[in-house]
Amino acid sequence: MIVNILMLTLTNTVRLVSDPMTTNNPGGTGRGSNAPSRREQILSAAAELFARYGFHGVGIDDIGAAVGISGPALYRHFRSKDAMLGEMLTGISERLLHGGRARTVNAGDPLTALEALVAWHVEFALTNSALITVHLRDLDSLTEPDRHRVRELQRGYVEVWVDTLRRCRPGTAEHTARASAHAVLGLINSTPHSALLDTARMSELLHRMAMNALLADHEDGHGTR
Amino acid sequence: MIVNILMLTLTNTVRLVSDPMTTNNPGGTGRGSNAPSRREQILSAAAELFARYGFHGVGIDDIGAAVGISGPALYRHFRSKDAMLGEMLTGISERLLHGGRARTVNAGDPLTALEALVAWHVEFALTNSALITVHLRDLDSLTEPDRHRVRELQRGYVEVWVDTLRRCRPGTAEHTARASAHAVLGLINSTPHSALLDTARMSELLHRMAMNALLADHEDGHGTR
DNA sequence: CCAGTGTGTTAATGATCGTTAACATCCTGA
DNA sequence: TCAGGATGTTAACGATCATTAACACACTGG
Known part of the structure; x- marks a missing residue:
């Protein structure tokens, strides 16, 4: 918490630590794994949905459902x-x-x-x-x-x-x-x-x-x- | 009211009377005038807005404002x-x-x-x-x-x-x-x-x-x- | 003159939807 | 073993927004 506040008061573009919200590492916790990370899975599913129905035509719940989790869980991976x-x-x-x-x-x-x-x-x-x-x-x-x-x-x-x-x-x-x-x-x-x-x-x-x-x-x- | 109910119970595609909600006559009440009707004005303004911001990115109030009337007045000209x-x-x-x-x-x-x-x-x-x-x-x-x-x-x-x-x-x-x-x-x-x-x-x-x-x-x- | 129709207004309603809160679980590393 | 982080869940909140309600007012045709 305190760390987060410090980060924000410094600058947005400098990354002090590896933040799962902004990094793109493949393989989640696995070290050398190059399986698509959760974030990439989500982005790929979202892309298909956005392409078919448009950004505003797709709900957060739809995206979640497309990767087997439901709704607000996406906020563990993306800020918004x-x-x-x-x-x-x-x-x-x-x-x-x-x-x-x-x-x-x-x-x-x-x-x-x-x-x-x-x-x-x-x-x-x-x-x-x-x-x-x-x-x-x-x-x-x-x-x-x-x-x-x-x-x-x-x-x-x-x-x-x-x-x-x-x-x-x-x-x-x-x-x-x-x-x-x-x-x-x-x-x-x-x-x-x-x-x-x-x-x-x-x-x-x-x-x-x-x-x-x-x-x-x-x-x-x-x-x- | 009764007439409307009758129309609906008959069929949607048959028009019994000239309905401002579904006709495209130019000139509003004016007889031979070919100035753009209100409906056309609205459609044209809406097209510009939809093109710039996308259908879901434009509110009914925005469209109204673009033709000088405000919000729900559009429902006098279009069903939805x-x-x-x-x-x-x-x-x-x-x-x-x-x-x-x-x-x-x-x-x-x-x-x-x-x-x-x-x-x-x-x-x-x-x-x-x-x-x-x-x-x-x-x-x-x-x-x-x-x-x-x-x-x-x-x-x-x-x-x-x-x-x-x-x-x-x-x-x-x-x-x-x-x-x-x-x-x-x-x-x-x-x-x-x-x-x-x-x-x-x-x-x-x-x-x-x-x-x-x-x-x-x-x-x-x-x-x- | 006055009914009625066309056209507007603002305020309320109701649904949808992004976001957050509060809480649960699993896995890992000291 | 157990603290803690990562990742889920469901329930509530709040904003936005299309739609409808209730009302106002000009104009036109009999």
Whole structure:
């Protein structure tokens, strides 16, 4: 108790001790275990529910039931319902940004960088469709600080796309590149609404459509054939 | 009162009299006036709010305040908050479907039909970005019958796309065409998140990207130039 | 002139839901 | 062995919010 008060009077961002409310260690009490921790179980279940019914459409009891505990027990793991959404969306945004950065710096020419970026986002969207849905839908259910953080990360990710695009097509205006990036992300993120093909075929289709949308070169609306 | 009871005992879908709760006449009491009726004012304001904060994030008082009246007065115009969302989303879905059908039947060859379809959706999305956002986000906040209706209309609209696509590229599997349609709709519907270019430039960009995504012809990921 | 309809207002109601309190249990480490 | 932390449980609290009640008032058509 006294320790908690001291922590709060110092600063929120500095962690004096490992606090189960804010750390993400796998395996609970087990030492080397990499089984998903309770927090991760909960976040994953919550993501599915949020994706299907929306953040405000899901009750705390629903989330509890989904992991076999009931209701208020969740407060042993998260400070609040808002905190769950916050961790979920900052998590996905960080993963996207870092993954995108990693794939583009390890690529030689701009075109393979773009290719890698598309492949990365396609794979991510297909693997985490629930997260994508929540990310698109419940961004504004976040508390102000979390929303700010997520927006920052998003901006950074789009920046990666913009830079890569402009290296592929020098002379493209920044606004144009940004709009193109948003459009292609929208294309790829459509996969949660679709889910008609098996993963391999879907991946290939999205990849090809994305590249064509970005690079196919003709000026008027329809091609010559 | 007695009349209402009689109406309910008969059937819900048959309208015995013109009921302000379910009709959409413009101009209120004015006869030929085509100024937006109160209902339309309210729906439009509600659409903006729903787009920004989500259906559950907007209170009935907020909607009232947005049109200058306060709270429960809305119940003079709509049966419930759910009914507002219902009318809003069935409305947009019907407009999309009918507009899409109209543009494709009036086109000669498949390619110009597709072109017209793309142009139609781009124009619609740019003109009604709030509605698009709500449509993508709050579909599952609908009551069951409304959701069913909207899903039906959506299915029909996608069907128009699928048919047009398959006439452009015979031999395309239906599943593939459907997935492509969803992807391109996702691309075009990205415009509410973007809004960086002026309408003309944005329209042209989305149009070109959509056509390239659908028609550009090469098999592997990157083009030959 | 005046019934009635359309349109508003504010106050109460009732349900839902996030959060906290109070209490129980199991497991671990000194 | 046993103190204490981690993790649950159920019951209460409090806020929010859609909906309804009760009332007011302009306007219009007979």
